[in-house]
Amino acid sequence: MKNLYCVLVASFMFIGCNDASRKETAAVTTAESIHLSKKDTSEAASSDTIQTDSDYQTMFIVVADTSTSYNQLHQKMFRLHNMQALEIDTMGRYFDKTKDMIVLPEDDEDDIYAGDYFPRRFPSRTTSLEYLNMYQPNAKEKTIALVAGIYESEKSADSALSALKAGEQKAFTVKSSVYVGCMH
Secondary structure (H helix, E strand, O other): OHHHHHHHHHHHHHHHHHHHHOOOOEOOOOHHHOOOOHHHHHHHHHOOOOOOHHHEEEEEEEEEEEEOOHHHHHHHHHHHHHHHOOOEOOOOOEEEOOOOEEEEOOOOOOOOOEOOOOOEOOOEOOEEEEEHHHOOOOOOOOOEEEEEEEEOOHHHHHHHHHHHHOOOOOOEEEEEEEEOOOOO
């Protein structure tokens, strides 16, 4: 009976993680740098999930610019899109002025993260606005990064950075240990 229970729990966790990963294209540096919302904190406290080294992957994040102004970087993201044909992937997120943060819509199908921030965590050549401290733990909490790609290899990130530097002098790369495990 206990084995059946364990199989059922593992199956539900697997299904939940696979369902959530369909829209996960963001990164988290370390367990300490994950800034959990109130909903996430209570969920994490009751979770028996153990994070392992295999839940983390070294990634190279190319950042075009940073600011505390969402609107400034949002406009710049569209300029980059037009000038360098960089695809934009907001994951449906927007800036909620009331909450003063980047969030998924309140009616998002992911009821755990609906109305909260959910970061990009997987390799992608797309641009988006992310919280820099998700990739660089020592960054100030409200600093927003205009991410111009997340790469698995330093060489790929350096190539993207070189192309970006032609128009964006402030661009840089962050090497980060990214949490790629299940966030449910």
